Amino acid sequence: xxxxxxxxxxxxxxxxxxxxxxxxxxxxxxxxxxxxxxxxxxxxxxxxxxxxxxxxxxxxxxxxxxxxxxxxxxxxxxxxxxxx
Numbered sequence: 001x002x003x004x005x006x007x008x009x010x011x012x013x014x015x016x017x018x019x020x021x022x023x024x025x026x027x028x029x030x031x032x033x034x035x036x037x038x039x040x041x042x043x044x045x046x047x048x049x050x051x052x053x054x055x056x057x058x059x060x061x062x063x064x065x066x067x068x069x070x071x072x073x074x075x076x077x078x079x080x081x082x083x084x
Contacts (some may be wrong), residue, residue, distance in 0.1 A: 007047045013040030037067035
């Protein structure tokens with residue numbers, strides 16, 4: 001039951017972030033958006049590891065890492081990526 005609650009919380013964080021970005025309430029560089037994606041995908045990755053779901057481990061781990069990249073750039077911890 002505990003992992004079900006974690007997975008629902010993780011999914012809700014990602015879905016709310018997605019809704020906020022699509023409604024124009026946040027930008028992709030906003031800390032709230034980055035944080036919700038990172039925490040949500042991190043929770044889902046943890047549940048996937050516990051449940052031994054290789055596909056979801058891959059998906060959620062990569063999602064978490066990709067969500068963390070803008071935060072690292074924002075704090076000066078990552079390489080600058082030129083805007084396209």
